[in-house]
Amino acid sequence: MVNPFTLPGVCYFGSGALENLSGELEYFNPKRIFLVSDHGVSSAGLIAPVKEQIKEAGAETVEFFETEAEPSVENVHLCMEKFKEQDCDFIIGLGGGSPLDVAKAVSVLATNDGSILDYAGIEMIPNKGIPKALIPTTSGTGSEVTKNAIITDKKAQLKKGVVSRYLLPEVAIVDSKLTLTLPPALTAATGMDALTHAIESYTAPKASPQTDIYALKAVELISSNLRKAVAYGSDHRARENMALGIVFAGISLANAGVGAVHAIAYPLGGKFGMTHGVTNALLLPYVMKCNLVGDLEKFARIAKLMGENTEGKTLREQAKLSCKAVFELSQDIGIPQKLSQFGVKKDDVPELAEAAMNVTRLMGNNPKVLCLEEVKEIMSEALD
Numbered sequence: 001m002v003n004p005f006t007l008p009g010v011c012y013f014g015s016g017a018l019e020n021l022s023g024e025l026e027y028f029n030p031k032r033i034f035l036v037s038d039h040g041v042s043s044a045g046l047i048a049p050v051k052e053q054i055k056e057a058g059a060e061t062v063e064f065f066e067t068e069a070e071p072s073v074e075n076v077h078l079c080m081e082k083f084k085e086q087d088c089d090f091i092i093g094l095g096g097g098s099p100l101d102v103a104k105a106v107s108v109l110a111t112n113d114g115s116i117l118d119y120a121g122i123e124m125i126p127n128k129g130i131p132k133a134l135i136p137t138t139s140g141t142g143s144e145v146t147k148n149a150i151i152t153d154k155k156a157q158l159k160k161g162v163v164s165r166y167l168l169p170e171v172a173i174v175d176s177k178l179t180l181t182l183p184p185a186l187t188a189a190t191g192m193d194a195l196t197h198a199i200e201s202y203t204a205p206k207a208s209p210q211t212d213i214y215a216l217k218a219v220e221l222i223s224s225n226l227r228k229a230v231a232y233g234s235d236h237r238a239r240e241n242m243a244l245g246i247v248f249a250g251i252s253l254a255n256a257g258v259g260a261v262h263a264i265a266y267p268l269g270g271k272f273g274m275t276h277g278v279t280n281a282l283l284l285p286y287v288m289k290c291n292l293v294g295d296l297e298k299f300a301r302i303a304k305l306m307g308e309n310t311e312g313k314t315l316r317e318q319a320k321l322s323c324k325a326v327f328e329l330s331q332d333i334g335i336p337q338k339l340s341q342f343g344v345k346k347d348d349v350p351e352l353a354e355a356a357m358n359v360t361r362l363m364g365n366n367p368k369v370l371c372l373e374e375v376k377e378i379m380s381e382a383l384d
């Protein structure tokens with residue numbers, strides 16, 4: 001089976017790319033724009049340049065800054081209520097993955113009845129949403145180029161994925177200038193999330209020659225710029241390279257999907273409130289170690305791209321170096337290394353592993369078919 005390859009309608013990448021927003025808005029000619037963001041983005045002073053662009057396009061702005069981190073179903077519905085009260089005809093998502101995912105969810109709930117949970121799964125949304133522009137201010141989730149929205153179902157203590165072509169934005173603007181103020185810890189976590197996207201999608205069964213091009217470039221760009229971006233955030237070149245690496249990782253993720261790292265991370269995020277980026281970063285080398293046998297050649301390629309000396313080594317030895325490279329990068333940028341640091345206990349492992357196995361959409365896209373025992377082993381190794 002050949003998988004479809006999708007991209008947003010229009011993408012702008014690079015330092016200063018935000019200047020293109022007003023021109024794009026003029027094309028869609030909205031009267032009132034619903035701007036979905038959060039208070040962190042607002043205090044970082046990133047709202048004003050976007051509002052300036054909206055004003056230039058002759059439209060009004062309606063603000064919603066109540067987006068929560070790892071947004072819940074309730075948070076999406078609160079945003080939807082505010083949207084309904086206003087007479088808006090365009091949505092802008094500005095911020096990290098959370099405001100972007102909420103903006104995406106609201107854009108389709110505007111034209112489809114019911115709860116966002118009714119549309120969890122793949123291509124479950126019947127009607128196209130209202131047009132949207134997505135502008136990331138963190139470097140990580142790649143949400144601006146994916147057809148996914150990840151929502152926390154608090155009752156089920158699980159994150160759920162809504163996957164639909166209607167979640168792809170009409171406009172994606174990735175301006176590395178907006179990431180200059182991102183604090184080191186967030187830069188580290190979101191950067192490692194993107195690296196996880198690149199590695200998981202590159203080694204996924206759904207990977208294709210098209211997605212491989214993006215994934216490989218993403219691994220190279222992220223692994224050679226993330227340390228610098230964390231250590232000295234105002235380095236324009238590191239930020240620009242990170243922004244590009246993240247978009248490429250997002251494009252690969254959007255089309256080849258991710259696997260067991262994300263599946264195991266979901267219940268941890270749901271139950272222990274661990275943030276998405278940190279959870280993925282922590283789990284990545286442990287899952288890779290288990291996955292190596294699924295594609296030695298691809299893991300060997302990752303090791304080489306991440307700067308490991310693979311000369312004179314067997315393919316198996318080269319592949320193993322990819323785990324070392326990821327582990328060292330993660331350590332260098334201060335990512336917590338063990339699940340116990342977040343209050344996860346040995347007794348929690350069986351239930352968490354079972355919940356991860358139930359994320360069949362992602363477990364089915366892992367380079368190695370994992371059984372429950374193997375997931376428990378991965379989690380135990382990552383525990384303490």
Ligand SMILES: [Fe+2]
Pocket residue numbers: 141193194196197262276280
């Ligand atoms: Fe992710």
